[in-house]
Amino acid sequence: MLSTRTLLASICLTALCSTARTRTPTAARPHIVLIVTDDQDIEAYGLQAMAKTNALLRDRGAFFNNAFVTTPICCVSRSSILTGKYAHNLRVYNNTRHGNCGGRRWRRRDERKTIASYLHGVGYSTFYAGKYLNTYGKKSEEAGVPPGWDWWNGLVGNSRYYNYSLVVNETVERHGDGVDDYLTTVIAQRAKRFIAEMSASGRPLFLMLCPPAPHAPYTSAVQYEHEFANASAPRTVAFDRAASDKHWLVAVKQKMSPHTTRVVDLAYRNRLRTLLSVDDLVEAVVAALDSAHILDNTFIVYTSDNGYHTGQFRLPLDKRQPYEFDVRVPLIVRGPGVPQAAVHDDVALNIDLLPTIAEWARVGAAAVDADGLSLASLLANGTAMGRNHFLIEYWGEAGRAIQGSCSQTADSGEAQCVPEVDCACFDARNNTYACVRQLNHRHDTVYCRFSDDVGFEESYNLRADPHQLVNRIDEMSATEKRKLRRELTKLRSRRGR
Ligand SMILES: *[C@@H]1O[C@H](CO)[C@@H](O)[C@H](O)[C@H]1NC(C)=O
Ligand SMILES: *[C@@H]1O[C@H](CO)[C@@H](O)[C@H](O)[C@H]1NC(C)=O
Numbered sequence: 001m002l003s004t005r006t007l008l009a010s011i012c013l014t015a016l017c018s019t020a021r022t023r024t025p026t027a028a029r030p031h032i033v034l035i036v037t038d039d040q041d042i043e044a045y046g047l048q049a050m051a052k053t054n055a056l057l058r059d060r061g062a063f064f065n066n067a068f069v070t071t072p073i074c075c076v077s078r079s080s081i082l083t084g085k086y087a088h089n090l091r092v093y094n095n096t097r098h099g100n101c102g103g104r105r106w107r108r109r110d111e112r113k114t115i116a117s118y119l120h121g122v123g124y125s126t127f128y129a130g131k132y133l134n135t136y137g138k139k140s141e142e143a144g145v146p147p148g149w150d151w152w153n154g155l156v157g158n159s160r161y162y163n164y165s166l167v168v169n170e171t172v173e174r175h176g177d178g179v180d181d182y183l184t185t186v187i188a189q190r191a192k193r194f195i196a197e198m199s200a201s202g203r204p205l206f207l208m209l210c211p212p213a214p215h216a217p218y219t220s221a222v223q224y225e226h227e228f229a230n231a232s233a234p235r236t237v238a239f240d241r242a243a244s245d246k247h248w249l250v251a252v253k254q255k256m257s258p259h260t261t262r263v264v265d266l267a268y269r270n271r272l273r274t275l276l277s278v279d280d281l282v283e284a285v286v287a288a289l290d291s292a293h294i295l296d297n298t299f300i301v302y303t304s305d306n307g308y309h310t311g312q313f314r315l316p317l318d319k320r321q322p323y324e325f326d327v328r329v330p331l332i333v334r335g336p337g338v339p340q341a342a343v344h345d346d347v348a349l350n351i352d353l354l355p356t357i358a359e360w361a362r363v364g365a366a367a368v369d370a371d372g373l374s375l376a377s378l379l380a381n382g383t384a385m386g387r388n389h390f391l392i393e394y395w396g397e398a399g400r401a402i403q404g405s406c407s408q409t410a411d412s413g414e415a416q417c418v419p420e421v422d423c424a425c426f427d428a429r430n431n432t433y434a435c436v437r438q439l440n441h442r443h444d445t446v447y448c449r450f451s452d453d454v455g456f457e458e459s460y461n462l463r464a465d466p467h468q469l470v471n472r473i474d475e476m477s478a479t480e481k482r483k484l485r486r487e488l489t490k491l492r493s494r495r496g497r
């Protein structure tokens with residue numbers, strides 16, 4: 001008896017085969033790799049540690065000069081990346097379960113409509129490896145595989161490099177501190193295996209790779225421990241500069257002590273070192289796609305979940321601020337139809353990644369429920385995005401991670417106070433704000449309003465003052481301020497674009 005397979009094979013010898021193929025809706029869907037690093041800022045050091053990434057992605061694809069996240073903190077931004085939605089529409093507010101980081105509402109509603117579900121729904125084989133949401137897997141009954149993922153390697157909890165647990169499909173896998181356990185390396189190896197095994201399946205592939213680098217504790221791989229021995233945090237005009245015209249948390253900062261400055265410089269150096277392993281990961285993934293003969297039909301997107309600061313305005317380390325160093329991120333896209341070495345000035349946001357990837361995957365625009373815009377036409381032929389402005393929003397944490405010998409208390413309204421940097425606090429309840437960021441041919445400005453005791457406002461003209469040294473709020477007319485406040489209310493109260 002002739003088996004179906006033999007029958008198909010004989011049909012394929014005739015011209016009918018190609019007709020049959022073009023009718024198969026998944027046949028020409030591109031493969032997609034999304035790489036999201038943790039806390040990689042663009043302002044302080046950009047991609048300087050990443051020669052291979054620059055050669056393989058940036059020089060072969062498009063680089064965005066103006067890529068931003070809409071909320072500068074891990075879990076919230078990751079939730080926005082996964083869904084294409086602003087945080088206020090997800091009601092994800094901070095890195096805790098209480099703030100809906102992997103919380104009940106997230107799991108019941110929004111996690112069912114992530115990039116994974118959309119792509120799985122149109123036939124993609126999906127793969128995840130690395131940090132997910134900060135609370136992931138902390139409760140064993142919640143350490144399952146989120147909807148839409150076929151191959152799952154989710155890191156339990158926040159970024160770590162050694163001594164971590166991965167949930168592999170549904171099984172917890174414990175890793176120690178052997179050379180082979182280095183998380184960035186493990187992610188690269190598993191991605192290579194997935195590509196090698198699945199590229200012959202005929203299904204389009206989607207990989208989301210989330211290395212811990214360069215997030216604290218900035219542990220480098222052994223072979224890179226001594227690189228960048230002389231590097232130090234950039235002494236820009238904002239470095240260790242008093243900023244008394246800024247909101248409370250920044251205005252009260254003391255000049256950094258020599259000890260804190262040493263800690264900041266060491267962190268900077270170690271962050272670069274951890275990125276060398278990400279650079280290797282990029283190289284390994286590109287090589288695996290090439291060996292599988294699918295590189296030319298693969299989009300590769302490289303970005304970060306938020307920026308970072310190292311000493312600007314006396315803020316020793318961390319993110320969470322409305323300033324450019326915390327909200328700007330690298331964004332590089334390589335793929336079919338993307339011209340080489342293109343540079344775009346159009347704004348691109350974390351919430352744009354899902355609509356972009358969905359368009360490449362031909363999900364069908366009507367099916368996609370997102371706040372962001374697709375970058376696909378801009379990437380293909382430079383079609384302007386037409387976006388005038390966007391929202392930046394953040395909810396300050398309080399009472400959390402006040403460490404060791406620090407004198408702050410759980411009810412001081414502050415959070416993330418760290419002994420190694422003279423107990424500077426990285427956050428406070430009233431570090432809660434929303435900003436209208438306007439960036440187009442005519443304007444380059446930002447206006448922020450804080451939810452604190454005084455409704456503090458900040459305003460910068462970034463064209464004249466790119467480092468945001470001078471808060472110009474007092475130069476704004478009452479009419480201008482009213483207009484911006486109205487715009488903020490509008491952006492925060494409904495689906496904003
Ligand atoms: C995880 O699940 C996928 C899909 O069922 C399977 O193909 C893969 O081999 C599994 N991975 C591991 C490491 O067990
Ligand atoms: C990993 O855990 C072991 C056992 O607790 C500890 O001795 C070791 O220092 C840890 N390694 C790292 C890199 O944190």
Ligand SMILES: *[C@@H]1O[C@H](CO)[C@@H](O)[C@H](O)[C@H]1NC(C)=O
Pocket residue numbers: 229230
């Ligand atoms: C680092 O600084 C030391 C001392 O100034 C110098 O000898 C060494 O060549 C520098 N190393 C690099 C890689 O620049």
Ligand SMILES: *[C@@H]1O[C@H](CO)[C@@H](O)[C@H](O)[C@H]1NC(C)=O
Pocket residue numbers: 376377378380381383
């Ligand atoms: C630009 O590219 C997009 C996506 O490939 C396509 O849909 C659109 O028609 C193109 N527009 C022009 C003007 O070529």
Ligand SMILES: *[C@@H]1O[C@H](CO)[C@@H](O)[C@H](O)[C@H]1NC(C)=O
Pocket residue numbers: 093094095096098099100396397398399400
């Ligand atoms: C996180 O957000 C929730 C909801 O707004 C809030 O109740 C909680 O206090 C926040 N957590 C911290 C640590 O600030």
Ligand SMILES: *[C@@H]1O[C@H](CO)[C@@H](O)[C@H](O)[C@H]1NC(C)=O
Pocket residue numbers: 248412413414428429430452453454456
């Ligand atoms: C912000 O919070 C801190 C700590 O609770 C408090 O001391 C300060 O007065 C507050 N400032 C404003 C402007 O709300």
Ligand SMILES: [Ca+2]
Pocket residue numbers: 038039073074075215305306
């Ligand atoms: Ca982060």
